[in-house]
Amino acid sequence: MVSITVEGLTKIFPPRVVALDNVTLEIRDNEFLVVLGPSGSGKTTFLRIIAGLEKPTRGRVVIGDRVVADSENNVFIPPQKRNIGMVFQNWALYPNMKVFDNIAFPLEIKKVPRDEIRRRVKAVAEVLGIDELLDRYPRQLSGGQQQRVALARALVKEPDVLLLDEPFSNLDARIRLTAREFVKKLQKRLGITTILVTHDQADAFAVGDRIAVLNQGKIEQVGTPEELYDKPANTFIADFIGEPPINLVEFRVENGYIEDLGVELPGEAAGLDKVIVGVRPDEAVAAWEHLAASSVASVKAVVDTVVYIGSRLYLTVDVAGKKLRVQGLTGHTYKEGAEVIVSVKKMHIFHPKTRSRIVTLEA
């Protein structure tokens, strides 16, 4: 039963780089939490503080029922005593040791008897499908195999917490998919509280029970993948999550209606003179006529450019001088300059100043 509580975590690298700014977060027992953020957002620092490789400037970290770092009471438990398993971005295997010894290393330190070391290394290697590789050196392994060895080394001591730092970023695209699935399944099977740090939203969506989005050292939003996608807290989240990226366009508001779109705004949004409208390309379709399917808005637009992303067809259209990317219907031929009608199924309204979400209009 291991949950992790982080309270008011701040990390300042002298002279004045604020890597983490008052981060408070709770990771539940058995949860797979992903910390997602662009580079420089402080996500790796967050992970390193949990591991004990970095001391927080301010704040408290509690793992299970043990306070491992508390700036106020000057508590700091070093990484050796935290019983944590960690997989580093480039796996950090010991190049001078064979795979077996790499995995056995944490047990050797704990002075586990030899027979038991052998038994446990074999067992964890079997789970990870690397039992054939125990006699090799890390340099003789592929990236995917090295990653599994790193996982095995992290798991063999039965840690309270598993920390994964960008574990998929050094794998090529194909292995990545399998690796994600594998890690997700393994985590569920072992039921170990896990934190994964990544800049890649696809990683986050594939494995995370919940995702915490970090930006410039602050948590922007914590939620399930669906929540982040459907109810983004602000324009940063809306923009950061979703592929192709959401359209964020500022529109004027007149008499409670969004100008050019003719959409009525409810409540407080109606009182603003401007709003930021967020429309995901996948939630707006361009067609020749108004589609029978329900929509919150239907507007005339002019086709600007046509692109395929993967197998899907996307158009950039011009709505009253503003460019929007929307979905096209496959089978249609869209000509540049042609007039179309864009039906919007869902629309997020953001405050123009605070940039936080006021309301979501849905058909």
Add this chain to the structure above:
Amino acid sequence: MPRLSTVTASIIIALFGLVWFMPVYALIVGSLKSLKEVMGTPVLSPPESIDTSTLAKVFWELRGPLLNTSIIVIPTAFVSALIGSLAAYAIYRRGGKISDAIMLLIAISTYIPYHVILVPLVQFTKTLGLYDTLPGVMFGFLIYYTPMAALLMYIFITAIPRDVIEAALVDGAGEWRILRRVVLPLLGPGITSTIIFILIMTWNNFFIPLILTRGYEKHITLKIFSYVGQSGTLYNQMFAAALIGSIPPLIVFIFLGRYFIKGLLVLGTGAKG
């Protein structure tokens, strides 16, 4: 077809090689000539007949100093490399401003000319009762070369990925264990390079044995120097002594040179060696 640049490079290398080989060649031919011939013919002219008796005679005279020098330089090289590694690891792990300052001091100390510390070094060695003893020379060498070893080892340690050390920390290892099981094994090529470097530097050192001992018997360079007589030099014997004295470092480099180069390569590739 070799490219023009390769040809040019080869020619330049050959020229440099030739220039460098010249003194060695002079040593070899000089030591094979008789005294009369060595005095009467140009330095680079080949000997009329090969006479190895001088070499044999001088080698017999040099056996004591050769042994003494080995007794001094081999432990010196190992001990300074060991102390240097420990210092470098501690400084690297501690990090921060103080460590930077210490490292700077170490780097500066490798630049101090011998003459500056001559008097205090001699007095200190006398105080310790080590003047004119083999341990005394060893002590002088250690003082002089341990900072050099620390500096070299620090450079090698920084080539080890920080992640690997941190992984060991998370795995539960203490500093000693990390040093023994992870850092030192990865430093193999670096330590070998440092040992070779210090072996050669101390073997060729003249000044420290000169000031810390009496007579000519305790270090090979002193012994070679002794062949420069006050009333006249036996050039063929001096050539022979210089030749014999330079063979051990040459052997070390020929047999261990690849480790030395491997060590230098490690610096470029992030400790993959």
